[in-house]
Amino acid sequence: MEHKQDENVFWLKNCKVTVEGGLTAYMTLSETLLQEQNFPQLTYNGLVEYLRHNGVTFGIDMVSCQQICMNPRGYIGFKQKVATGKAPINGDNAVIDILLEDTQHVPRELEDGRVDFFDLGVVRTVHKGQILAKKKTPTEGVQGVGVNGAPIMAKPGRDYRLPQGKNTVISEDGLMLLADRDGHVSYTPRDVKIHVFDVFEVNSDIDFSVGNIDFLGNVRIRGNVLPGFRIVAAGDIEIAGNVENAVLEAGGDIIIRGGVQARGKGLIKAGGTVRARFMQGAVVESGVDVIVRDSIMHCNISAGRNIMMEAQKAVIVGGLVRAGEEVRTRTLGSPMATPTEVEVGVHPHLRNEMQELHQKMKDLQQNMDKTKKALALLDNMAGIGNQLPPDKAALRQNLTATYQHYMSEEEELMFRRSEIEAILLDTRRAKVYCLDILYGGVKLTLGQQVAYLRDTRTGPVVYGIADGELTTSVVY
CATH class of the missing domain: 2.40.50 (OB fold (Dihydrolipoamide Acetyltransferase, E2P))
Structure with a gap:
């Protein structure tokens, strides 16, 4: 008991405990101990109890404390770490x-x-x-624990x-x-x-600093489209400037505030209407209308419905223009009798579809013939008893189902062909309006009727079809 009291007095008189940051505890033995000859017997438990009295209850370093007790003179005047807390682990940011x-x-x-x-x-x-x-x-x-045992958030x-x-x-x-x-x-x-x-905008020309554009929405260009570039849009395309021999493809309309100078190269293709101030050497395909203000010169233009010229001196000269219903212009052809072809009532997209239908029906007929021959061969193998090995029986069953599918597909193709033929034969809306002057050198095709104009004629005049014959009438 007396020994314990001596030890307690020793720690109280000669030891100082300091805590830094709540996580580290240090102990320092007083330098006055250098004058002492004898120390009481020091124990690990006694030092731990002293630390607890000074608020250090967690993370006590057993090795360090034992070394101090065994050789206290070696730690006189030195700051020795005796306890370490558990540092908190901060959460990760999102x-x-x-x-x-x-x-x-x-x-x-x-x-x-x-x-x-x-x-x-x-x-x-x-x-x-x-x-x-x-x-x-x-x-x-994860929260930590200080040397005093308190949690650190x-x-x-x-x-x-x-x-x-x-x-x-x-x-x-x-x-x-x-x-x-x-x-x-x-x-x-x-x-x-x-x-x-849903709108992709370019505030400059389409050149090598921008490149080609392929977009699911609408495209708006505030400059020109230079030669060789390509713009594809699922919606509309709007060009503030001019278009040279580039490729424009839109699921909707194409609006060109300037004009088109294509020199017979490139392509302008729209599911809707194409509008421009002028067109020269352009290849244009429109699902609805082509509307041009000033001139169409040496172009190849197809419109599902109408080709309309808007200006007072609008002219179509050279090339080929096709429309499903109407072509309307002020001047058609030129004084030099430039070869100019106008076709109406032709529905270009339907004629293309008809060609595709013919090819599909041809391929389908070939497949049907092959399938029919294979079935006939299997029937011969079956003989009078109509018996086939399991693999051949399965093959005959598959071929029979395939042949029935071909027949159903053929029926659908024939129905669509009859629909297109009925539309192509209906030429009641096929009209060519020339309001000012129509020059020689123009070839007019309305449905199945063809007329070559050799002499100049002044308008306003409209060409149409009545009772299967080409008609001409004056418009007032």
């Missing part, structure tokens, strides 16, 4: 993973090693429902919002950002938002 390809705007390398300088990949197309970004949620962290991770912009939605679980429609995706880290646009 992580936003952007699932968009980096756009380097560099020419695309082809499979054969060549480089396509017209394709820079400026359009990043996404589809509705496509995942644009994912979020990994923040964690709460961990700092929870910081949450971040998904970069939701225009035409994007967040999934029900809040962990994914999805495209709300088809379109062009735009993301700039500074804006910290992902947008999906």
Whole structure:
């Protein structure tokens, strides 16, 4: 008992405990002990009890404390660590993973090693429902314990919002950002938002700094389209300037505020209407109308419905223009009798479809003949008893089903052919209007009727078909 009291007095008189940051405890023996000759017997339990009295109850370093007790003189005047707490582990911040390809705007390398300088990949197309970004949620962290035994709270991770912009939605679980429609995706880290646009705009010319465009929505170009470039849009295409020998393909309308100078190259193809100020050497295919203000010169134009000229001095000269119903212009041909062909009532897309139907029916008939011969061969093998090995019986069953499918397909093709033939024979709306002057050198085709104009004629005049004959009448 007396020994324990001596030890307690020793620690109280000569030892100082300090705690730093709540996680580390140090003990320092007083330098006055250098003058002492004899120390009481020091024990590990006695030192631990002293530390507890000084508020140090967790993470006590057994080895360090035992060394101090065994050789206290070696630690006089020195700061010795005697306990270490458990540091808290702070939570991880939320992580936003952007699932968009980096756009380097560099020419695309082809499979054969060549480089396509017209394709820079400026359009990043996404589809509705496509995942644009994912979020990994923040964690709460793990709390620590101080040397005094008290808990030390961990700092929870910081949450971040998904970069939701225009035409994007967040999934029900809040962990994914999805495209709300088809379109062009735009993301700039500074804006910290992902947008999906149904209109892709270019505020310059389409040149080698922009490259080709292939987009699911509408495309708007505020400059010109230079030669050799290609713009494909599922919606409309609008060009503020001129178009040279480029390729424009739209599921909707194509509007060219300037004109087209194509020199017989390139293609302008629209499911809807094509509009332009003028066209020269252009190849145009329109599902509905072609509307031009000033002139159509040496072009190859097909319109599903009408070709309309709007200006007071509008002219069609040279080349070939086809329309399903009407061609309307002020002047047709030229004083030099430039060969100019006009066809109406021809429905170019239906004639193309008819050609495709003929080819399909030809291929189908060949397949039906092969199948029929194979079935006849199997029937001969079956003989009077109509017995075949299992594999041959299964083959005959499959061939029979195939032949029935071919017959059904043939019936559908024949029905569609009859529908197209009825439309092509209906030429009541086939009209050519020439309001000012019609020059010689013009070839008119209305349905099956053809007329070659050798002399100049002044308008207004309209050509049509009545009772299967070509008619001419004056328009007042």
